[in-house]
Amino acid sequence: MIKRTVDHTSVDEIIDRYDGEKSFLIQVLLDLQAEQHWLQKDALSRISERLEVPLMRIQHIATFYKAFSLVPKGRHQVHVCTGTACHVRGAGRVLHTVEELIDIRPGETDLDLKFSLETVNCLGCCALGPVIEIDGKAHGKVTSGKTAEVLKGYE
Amino acid sequence: MSDFTMRIDGREVPAARGQTILEVAGNAGIEIPTLCHHEQLEPHGGCRLCIVELDFGEWTRLVVSCVYQAKPDLEVRTRSGKVDKLRKIILELLLAHAPDSELLKELAAEYGANRTRFEQEPSFCVHCGLCVRYCAEVKGAHAVGFIDRGVRKEIAFLPEIAKEVCEDCKECFPLCPTSYAQAAYVLMDALSTR
Numbered sequence: 001m002i003k004r005t006v007d008h009t010s011v012d013e014i015i016d017r018y019d020g021e022k023s024f025l026i027q028v029l030l031d032l033q034a035e036q037h038w039l040q041k042d043a044l045s046r047i048s049e050r051l052e053v054p055l056m057r058i059q060h061i062a063t064f065y066k067a068f069s070l071v072p073k074g075r076h077q078v079h080v081c082t083g084t085a086c087h088v089r090g091a092g093r094v095l096h097t098v099e100e101l102i103d104i105r106p107g108e109t110d111l112d113l114k115f116s117l118e119t120v121n122c123l124g125c126c127a128l129g130p131v132i133e134i135d136g137k138a139h140g141k142v143t144s145g146k147t148a149e150v151l152k153g154y155e
Numbered sequence: 156m157s158d159f160t161m162r163i164d165g166r167e168v169p170a171a172r173g174q175t176i177l178e179v180a181g182n183a184g185i186e187i188p189t190l191c192h193h194e195q196l197e198p199h200g201g202c203r204l205c206i207v208e209l210d211f212g213e214w215t216r217l218v219v220s221c222v223y224q225a226k227p228d229l230e231v232r233t234r235s236g237k238v239d240k241l242r243k244i245i246l247e248l249l250l251a252h253a254p255d256s257e258l259l260k261e262l263a264a265e266y267g268a269n270r271t272r273f274e275q276e277p278s279f280c281v282h283c284g285l286c287v288r289y290c291a292e293v294k295g296a297h298a299v300g301f302i303d304r305g306v307r308k309e310i311a312f313l314p315e316i317a318k319e320v321c322e323d324c325k326e327c328f329p330l331c332p333t334s335y336a337q338a339a340y341v342l343m344d345a346l347s348t349r
Binding site for chain 1: 291297298299300301302303304311313315316
């Protein structure tokens with residue numbers, strides 16, 4: 001288990017952005033996820049304390065939405081589209097290349113916490129297929145070679 | 156305190172505003188099966204077993220009696236061909252998850268449900284939410300709750316809180332239709348070393 005020193009200041013700062021209002025719980029969690037790439041238990045306890053929301057409820061929400069992760073995620077989220085159009089245009093090969101290059105399977109994160117890999121079912125831009133999306137930026141018409149080039153651009 | 160009357164299974168029964176059909180029937184001594192209802196808790200409408208048929212003369216409507224409010228002159232049937240068929244299917248689906256629940260087996264015998272009709276997929280929890288809601292609404296402890304969603308949804312005890320409150324409470328165990336709440340607690344207790 002990765003143990004980090006408990007740093008409440010960043011959590012508190014996020015909570016203060018929303019004036020400690022409990023109805024902003026999901027927004028607080030989203031901000032925390034964006035900043036730290038995962039939701040640490042200590043942080044969730046702190047949020048529970050400050051927003052006066054039972055920890056159990058926060059845990060329910062944090063496990064309900066796919067946007068949240070209770071385990072560390074990489075700095076960059078790689079989404080390989082395996083929807084029908086991308087699949088037909090060779091998403092399988094692209095996914096295989098990505099798996100080889102960063103040495104992880106979908107759902108996993110590499111040891112350097114640099115990349116997390118997920119497959120998605122459609123990114124809504126089938127004309128650009130096969131598509132990979134990294135941190136929300138879509139890269140269209142990717143090939144094995146182009147995939148390597150794109151991934152190289154991330155630190 | 157009855158505001159009006161309605162008919163359940165042909166009997167004229169008193170009802171008050173704000174009551175659900177299930178409550179009205181219960182007060183009149185008419186039994187409707189349910190897994191997720193509890194007097195002290197807000198209506199949940201989770202198990203759907205308390206489904207009843209409303210007769211509007213020309214047409215009928217199926218509603219869940221634990222959340223449907225009583226109205227004057229309603230004509231309710233707690234047993235009918237349609238109702239029994241639906242309860243049978245609901246029971247068969249629930250039995251795929253909790254095949255050895257005594258409560259479910261009793262109901263299955265009554266409604267002729269076949270416990271092996273659907274592929275067995277024992278998760279033991281039927282998602283009635285009784286433990287979760289009781290812990291939150293009555294005890295205010297929030298020691299147990301749902302995690303994940305869809306087919307992976309399950310109940311989980313939160314070790315930090317459960318260690319403090321559950322030992323002296325355990326009031327949710329007898330509420331569980333399948334004994335899974337108790338199993339989940341014991342598992343959590345065994346797995347958490349703190």
